[in-house]
Amino acid sequence: MCGIVGWIDTMEDISSYNLAVKKMMDTLSYRGPDSYGTYIHENALLGHRRLIVIDPSGGQQPMTKVVDNTHYTIVYNGELYNTEDIRSELITHGYSFNSYSDTEVLLTSYIHWKEECVNHLNGIFAFCIFDEKNKSAFLARDHLGVKPLFYTQLGSSLIFASEIKGLLSHPDVHPILDEQGLMEIFGLGPATDLGSGIFKNINEIPPAHGMVFSNGNIDLKEYWELKAIENNESLEEILEHTRYLLEDAITRQLISDVPICTFLSGGLDSSIISAVASKNVNHLKTFSVDYTDNELYFKSSLYQPNSDSYYIKVMSDYLGTNHNNIILTQEALAEALNESVLAKDTPGMADVDSSLLLFCKEIKKHVTVGLSGECADEIFGGYPWFTRNEDLYADTFPWAKSVNYRSRILNDSLKKLPLEEYVRGKFKDTLSKVPKLDGEPIEDTKIREMTYLNIKWFMITLLNRKDRMSMRNSLEVRVPFADHRLVEYAYNIPAKYKLLGGREKGLLRESVKDLLPDEIIHRKKSPYPKTHNPIYTNIVRDNLSKILKDKSSPILDIIDTKYVKEIVDTNGSNFEVPWYGQLMTGPQVMALLTQIDFWLKSYNVKIL
Template sequence: MCGIFGMVSPRMNQAALVKATDTLAHRGPDDAGYHLDGEIGMGHRRLSIIDVAGSRQPIYNEDRTKCIVFNGEIYNFAELRRRLIALGHVFTTNGDTETILHAYEQWGESCVEMLRGMFAFAIWDSSTRTLFLSRDRFGIKPLFYGTYTGGFGFASEMKALLVDPAFPREMDHEGLAAYFSFSYIPGQMTIFRHIRKLLPGHSLTWRDGTFRIRKYWELKVVPDHGKSEEYFIEKMMEHLREAVGSHLVSEVPLGAFLSGGMDSSLVVALMSGFSEEPVNTFCMGFGGDVGGYLDERGYARQVAQRYRTKHREFEIIPRFDGLIETMVRAFDEPFADDSAIPTWFVCKTAREEVTVALSGLGGDEVFAGYERYLGFALSGWFSRLPDFALRNLLAPLVERLSEQANGHYTVNHMKRFVRAALLPPDDRYLGYVHKMRPGLQGSFFAEPDFFSRHAEPARRFFLDHFNNGNVADGPESFSRAMYCDTMTYLPEDILAVTDRMSMQHALEVRVPFLDHPFFEFCATIPPELKIRWLKKKYIMRSAAREYLPAEVITHRKQGFVGPMTSWLKTDLKPFVLETLSEPNLRRHGLLNPATVRAILDEHFSGREIHDTLIWSMLVFQTWHNLYL
């Protein structure tokens, strides 16, 4: 895994190139390389994984008219390399980076359709003065780009663009509204008006001061109702076993995250079948006075014992001592998924032993693991209730329920379900994922109409995916919610937090559930095999019985999160009150102090869980102090 940077600008020179590239040194501490060609500069920071002795970047083609900087891993590079050699290409290294460059030389922009893996790369063609960028299908690897004062730049992280003092730091109010809506900024938007994300499955071509973007991959969700459950289990495990095996290519120590959940446990089980040595596994737990119900270390130990892994655990205590600032600097923009905390610690622990770790990320999106999918599965029955009974009897009753004292989300999920019950399917989905209930939206910002003026682009981005024609099932199907999560929440929340926290420790994380042949096959599995008898991940549970202890398969899903709901009321309460005090809020004047106070009161009293919204405000305050 690596960090890449490049810029086309009249101000580009060697010193500027080195300075910007070195902001990404944490992503690639092993080596650095630079290419300067007039106004174009490209830099690379390397974390050596494959062809450690060679493959220094940038890498050039035979006549040095093309060069590449690359971040990621290509799992089918050996096969592509053989094809390219047969076509007459001459290789000087044994790694995957040069394979991409020759593939581009042979097939042009369509080369990305042949790549299997995670990637973000840039190729400069000096013969045509063309810059070509591409990002992998699921957005496992990040790629930002920006335009300003006649220049164009790209980078693995925004900080490399922001290092130029001439780069404008103007805040994007649409990005800000999106952030407080979802706890992250989705789609192309960032918090900065002049920086965008290249979307997953897209490529960008720049030439003569202009650029165009092309979508090269789309996920199709077309259930095959003509096959049996046994067929799908057999083929699914065949694909997954092959995906895990392909992800084990490495010249450096390798291990796996083992949370105690079914996804990571199944990855570890399959890894063990490929290795004669014990697999290195790493697990988090939560200390302090709260959080025991989220601690899955016991389940992880069962899997570790069954497969005789070399297992390490770490216990998180809610004393962060500057960690919030560290996480904010990792993202360069507000990002408030508190799973960043356990992710940071598990990556830190893993990096002490290995350079590469496999993860079970993607299992929830492909097998229906989130509560909101169950909400859609229940909505057909629920919609048959008379509107009068729902509005005047059930809804008021649920709204009066106090949240659970241990911070569990059961009551909160009930409230979200009932609030969205009468909405159309696409708005119902938004009701499940939105972090701010409608009653707060008009008063949350200091400007009363701020939300209504700036929130629509993010809302439309989600609804366009939910209603996408690539999903064959009808609007009431949870398949649409799964597709929408795969295109939005997965790349810009789950994968973003994994990338930034792992790269803070120069750890490469691989995600075999997002091997695209496997994921595309699973998109043909009928929804009734993913949720059955109100059991999420039904088909995965059936397949996992051969590999995992029964307790791991049947225990309640917790998610890789900490007990933030309780921490905010206890260990972190003094920090919350100080950071979100009225004098601190007045420093930027964007939020309404009275509404913030009401949100805190509701959370501290237990009337409503606002952990994500409060954490969002804490992160925003920290980001604003550091960047603006």
């Protein structure tokens, strides 16, 4: 993986501003610590930071290829998993290659198919290709949005970067937060509206979109979308088809010229990936995370029915992996809250972020590439809201029922913001776009709706988190369940099969029952582990209390200090509904508020 930046202006000569792009590139050094490069043209300045994973000598960027006297130059962040398939096809069309890197294959695919090249790609990617002859640029992002790409338009200029900090280092881009941004943070956060960068005039290319920039104009188009297709296969055929796509996705993503590992929580998803990987990687390294003395304070709940440790050992012993259990201290977890904001450039998921940041930091000491189980719950129905009628028929996002509590945090002047209407509007707008089949059973329609909501909102939030926290540590994380072929297929599995036996991920469990121990197959869904230790709660409570007492704290300009003090005084217990998802309860709400204060201060955010 890598970090990319650029400044395109096809109407002005910008070649003398190359130092501005170098500064943008330097902000992303951790995304690509192994090498860097720039491309300077009167209408385009491109920068690239590289994390070497495949073809160390042949994948240098920016990469330029000349065909029919036209120069094409690419900067690219990602990984293609069908590189050799595309290369073989392009060779039949008369093209030759100077390397075995996927970068050259991607660039050549654009030269041949132009904007349609994205329809030939299987992978995770964000890239920009500049065509010198036509003075145009094409930018695109992968199907599910695993890799990020932000941009802003200033007059006739397009400025882009893998992360928001890259844009903010440009002298003409500023961190401004308007009412829309405030509603995203306090209404939707840590989720963001597709295409939004939270800051005013900063946007993100949405997943599955390509953008042509020419003559100062942006043409943004969706190149892939889910389609409702009737599945007439038998249960046996569906199980076989699912198993094939899943194993193929995992196997394709094991290609690497550097050490590789899997994340292993003892849950179904990471266990499947680890089991397939162990057949292909000798002495597979696996990694899990926990917290000091967490077993002393763990309490079973609807969302976390059991802890991971027992099941991790079951799987590690079963596969014979070289397992590494990372134990994080409460102090380190709290201290890393600020760095996780710097990694994401916006407030996030409190210690759910900081723990992943520290986890990835430890993993990076051993390997450069990891495979993780994100996206299985969204596409195979793994969350509780897939099996609860009150959620399936609700009028808002099932993971964000705390809007009423959220609005209480804002001060009187901001309580007028229509948070509930704003969130419900986003919910209804998304539902209106759900692909459905005429006359299908209501059960299928409801599962389609929930799946679509999860893919467009919950899943992309977790993918953003995984990218920022891992790449902050120069660790590439791949997500096989986000293979768009698997997502397309799973979307059209009838509900009676997807939730086979009335269970979350029932079909997925059945499809791999010969691959894993019975204890893993039947284990109830449990999310990413969080700390339950009161030491952590005390630390974030004290930090928030200090912020409330410091009159220079920027968050005081937007919050109801009386209500927030009540949160502090009750150790977060008066915030009764999880802020987001399954994990962000009272301690995480307090931690999030300290993150927001740090963000406002560190980024010098101007609130309109």
